[in-house]
Structure formats: structure tokens, C-alpha cells
Amino acid sequence: MRNNDLKPETLAAQAMGYVDETTGAVTPPIHLATTYERAPDNSYPKGYVYTRSENPTYGLAEDLLARLENGAGALIFSAGMSAAVAPFMTLRPGDHVVAPTVMYWALRNWLLDFTAQWGIGLDFFDVNEPESAADLVQEGKTKIVWIETPANPLWDCLDIAWFAQLAHGAGARLCVDSTAATPVITRPIEHGADLVMHSATKYLNGHSDVLGGALIAAKADDWWGEIRRVRTDHGMVMGPFEAWLLLRGMRTLHLRVRKASENAQAIAEHFHNHPKIGSVLYPGLPTHIGHDVALRQMEGGFGGMLSLRIAGGEAAAVKVAANLEVIHRATSLGGVESLVEHRASIEGKGTPVPDDLLRFSIGIEDLGDLIQDLEQALNTL
Template identity: 60%
Template sequence: MEDEQGLSAETWLARALGRHDGATGGVVPAIHPATTFLRAGDLSYPGGLVYARPDNPGFAAAEALLSRLEGAAESLLFASGMAAATALFQALSPGDHVVAPKVMYWALRGWLKRFAAQWALEIDLVDMTDTAALAAALRPGRTKLVWVETPCNPTWDLTDISAVAGLTHGAGALLAVDGTAATPILTRPLELGADIVMHSATKYLNGHSDVLCGTLSCARKDAFWERVAGVRRDQGGIPGPFEAWLLLRGMRTLALRVERASANAMAVARHFSAHPRVAAALYPGLESHPQHALARRQMQGGFGGMLSLRVAGGERAAIATAAALKLWTRATSLGGVESLVEHRASVEGPDSPCPPDLLRLSCGIEAASDLIADLEQALERAGAGVGAGVGAGVGK
């Protein structure tokens, strides 16, 4: 590993901390498919590795790079973002109290409500943009975990991580932040007082729509973190060796991809913020966004590649617009090099807080002018009554 003193994040991301294949001298780290490791005659393990669930050399490079990026004491890879997020809640005890956002990744929200009923967790869902609401929900001595997603999916409202950290720690609880949309390029929650940060690495960290993976990074290795690691070990929620290798491959271009996607999202948001066929453009980078000042303070170097457009004319116009798009790909998920569009309300169902006129946009790295032109023609066609319904997806 190279000396990182004085190097920028872009440099040690591109170089993957200078890790190479020691056995061959290859400039790219090797894939490690082994699931079990040699035991010596005295029954010790000379290499310190026993079995691939708790001990996996194939994870070391990606975990070390992420820890450096987040300023974390340790990071762990999981089989998916859901596996990473749910491990935190599975490390709690029956009767523990949890506070989570009203608007958050829909699949996790649904799982959490079901798991809470089964595991006797007490859950309060609050508006995380309102620190007074959070303060009222906290139960000192009983609240064990506060979960935050910022910017939140799919409205892209922000939570003040520093303010929430102060309230959370004052109540004796831990703060975990889903940083998937912001990425550690733009926001580092641990530096703002969070205890744990989660990423659906399927999204921006990998960035190529070809890996399922999740991550957790901690500010300190305490007893709770050891329980989380135990959940991963005992349930086996780990990615495969090739997935871990692909994640490291993707992270090497993370800074470049996030910079380009953020610039594209800003261009799209500005172009459509006052468009006659758009009721509202939801993007924290816009000066008109009610939390723009917080975004400038909490997000460094850009405002992310995610935005949403609320289409004038309601749900039918939104679905027709998505159907008329030619360049934007109608698909779930986000954070890849290709631009995606999704009508979230049809995915999430009748209990969703997502407005039915909303299209969620994940900006890729194409030319912004092409993305804007495609949206323009689609809005025009939808406004003229052309278009059909869009199928639903299941992912984040």
C-alpha cells in the first residue's frame, strides 16, 4: 500500500491505495475464490484465515479503500445494500427503540416494519428534515438506533447529519446514515458525527449496473459493531469474490463518475426548473431548493446525480413522459454510467408517500445536452397525448 500522505482522494481511488498482486506483480489485485484455508500441524492457522464467511482476503482491498474514503475504523462488505442495512437492525435486541425517516428506500422501510413486528422492536417514523420532530421521538435510554437517509429517495430532501448526531448521542443512541445517493465523494457522515454509514454499493460505488453489493463503515469498533460483524458471519450475507473484485474496479473511477453525474443532474435540474410541462424539479443543488444552504454545507464538490421531476398533468402525464423517452433507460436502480428513469409511485404501491406525478432520474455520464433533448421531446409527446404506461420495477 502506498504512502497516502498528501494525496487527494481522486489519486488513491484511481490507484486503489496502490494495492497490486504480490504473487505475480500484476498491477490489479487478484481474485481470491478460496473458501477455506490451510491449517498447520499444530492446528493453528498460519495465515490468520479460517473460512470465507468471516475471513475473506478478496474483500480486503475494497474494504480498505472504502475505510480510507470514509475515514472509518473498519468497513465490511455484504451481499447487497439490503443485507448491509438489515444487519444493523438484526444486531439490536427485542424491545429496542428505533427512529427512522418517513421517506426512505421503500424496500427497507417495508422490511423494517415487518421485522419490527416480529422482533419486538419499537419504531417511530419521523420527518428527518425537522430536528424538533426527531427530538420529540427520541427516548433517552431506550432509543438505540437512529437511521437517516440523506438525500432521501426519491424526493431528495436532506437531513442535517451534525444536528441529528448531537440529538442522537444526547439520547444515548447510535446514528447510522444511508449515504448511497451522496456517496463519500460528496458527504462523509462519519466526519459529521455519525457512528455508521451504509452504502448500497450496487449503485455509485460500483457504478456499472453489474454488481449486487452493500457496505457498512464504522467510526469505532465497539461492542455493537462486533454484533453487526457477527450477523454477517453467522448469516453468510457476503458477496462473491468476483463481485468484490468488480466493486474495487468500479471504485477506481468513483470520483470521475460522481463529478460527471452531478454536473449532468445540475444541468437537467436547472433546465427544467421553470419548464411549462414540469410542476417542480426536486434537486438540492438548485438555489430554489428549501434546503440548499444545508446542501452547500453538507455536500462538498457537488449535489449528486439524482433528481426528480414532478410532471405537470399528473400521473398519466408522468407515465407517458417516461414511455416516450428514447435515451433515458426505463429501469430501476441508480448510480450507473447510464441514465435511468423510473415512475416510483407505481413501484411502491398505494401506501407510498411518493407523489404519483414524480419521475425519478438517475443521471449517468452521457452528454447533458442529449439527456435534456430527450426529456424535452418526451414531455412534448406526453403533453400531446402520446405515450403508454411504464412497467414497475422492484429495486432501489
């Protein structure tokens, strides 16, 4: 069978069907070279010049990502933030951006500073009233509409197809942060997105041992070329070893995401209407505000991320987190281990996150162990 005929699970598990031509090895090597030899005619017939722009180890990870997202091309970056800011760095003074009120907090803060410094317009729409974005988009001026779905840490689900139509009608591009969904569950390009962003540190790597980001483009057009130049000019590339670890992590992506989703769904259902929990925020619950949208654009599960609003307010939430014994108190998400974070105190002043909210990244541990740990922590209230 040709690669084009293979399912995403097979392509990921076999690293695009890689077999080393010289040794027969089924594990891709790490290419540590920073520079490459020219041919006698001073050309680079093998396509590699300098690792700040291209490296064979990057290429295999990028090819797999492009296939998983059904994109025309992919680029990996040194961090999720590097990938997230690169599209905005192609903008010019006078351009305009529309983004949601609930999104990755570090990117939101960066956008506020960057757009103010460079004379770029910026408007935020309320994720609870996503149709309000239609009043903010300016035809011919808005260049990027940015959304995150599900949106961290309330897990609102935004309709990618609707936002794509809105952006394209104004001559803008739709960029989607799909870190929480992963290509296992949602492929935004299939719903009309122009660009997909992932913090590869999270589910793509999946083992909490690589810092990285990724962008996948629907079209390899001039704008994509500008983004590529931004990466090269600013040295936003991963190291080859990190790129190799990312590729290794993606080989188990489908197994990990599906198990985490199963665990998260079961935990959400178990604690729904729990007397010590005010509400469970998870797209897989019919009571969640984004459930109908999630049904349309999420496949085979609703992801491993959920939040619990603890009855009793901030003090109670902090106490529950302090008494967890199996679930670790740590920032980040998407690893094989379960993590919890009192997100409001991390984001600080101005955060839209309720102070009674605990954000959970549910891992692949035994479900009973996770539920028992949460129950005993809640019993301390």
C-alpha cells in the same frame, strides 16, 4: 509517498496502491478459495479461516471504503438490503428505533415487519419537519437513529451533525444511508455519524452489474463486532468475483460521480420553471427545501439523483417516461447510464411519493443528448 499522504482519488484509482509482490501486476487478483490451510500448530497465521467471514478480495475493497469514508473499518455485504438490516439485527426486544418517513421503501417495509415481530419500538419522523425527531427519541431506550440523505426520491437533505447530537444525547447511535451522496460528496462520519451504509450496487460499483452493500464504522467497537458476527452467521457476504468487480468500479468512482453531478445540476437548472414541469427536486437548486443543509455537508456537487414532478399528474408523468428514447426506464440508480422510474407505481399502496413524480438517475452521457431526450418526451404532452 505513504498511503496516508495520498488523496482519496489516488487511493481509489490505484486500488490502495496495490502492486502484486510476485508478478508486479497492478490489478488485484480474485481469491476464489472458500477455505484456508492451518499451520502445523493448528493456527491460522495469515488470518483467513473461511470465506463466509473473511476473504482477501473482500479485504482490499473494505480497506478502500474505510479510507474513503474516514472510518475505522468497513464490511461489504451480498446486497444493499443485507447491509441495511444488519445493524437492526443486533437489537433486542424492548429497544427502540427512530427513522424518517422518506427512505428506501424496501427497508421501511422491512423495518415495520421486523420491529413488530421482535417487540422493538419504531417511530417515524416527518422529513419536512426533521426537528420532530427530537420528540421521538427516548433516552436509554432508543438504540438506532436512522437517516437517509439525500432521501430517495424527494432528495430531502437532513443535517447529519444535528441528528448525531440528538442520537448521542440519548445514548443512541446515528446510522446514515449515504448511497445517493457517496463518499465523493459527503462523508457522514466527519459530521458525527456512527455508521454509514451504502447500496454498493449503485454508485460504488457504478456499472449496474454487481449486487452488493457496505457498512463503514466510525469506531471498531463491540457493536461493530456484533454487526460483523451478524454478517458471518447469516452468510451475508459477497462472492469474491463480485467483490473484485466492486473494487474495479470504485477505481473510477470520483470521475463518475462528478460527471453525473455536473449533468444533474445542468438538467435541474435547465428544466427549472419549465412550463410542463411542476417542480424540479434537486438539492443543488437554491429553491430546494434542503439546499442550505446540502451546502453544509455536500462537497463538489450535489449528486446525480433528481426528480421531476410533471404538470398534468400521473398520466402525464407515465407518458413522458414512455416517450424517452435515450434515458432507460428501469429500477436502480448510480450507473453510468441514465435511468427513469415512475416511483409511486413501483412502491405501491401507502407510498409517500407523489404520483406525478419521475425519479431520474443521471449518468455520464453527453449532456445535450439527455436534455434533448427530455425535451422531446415533454413535447408529447
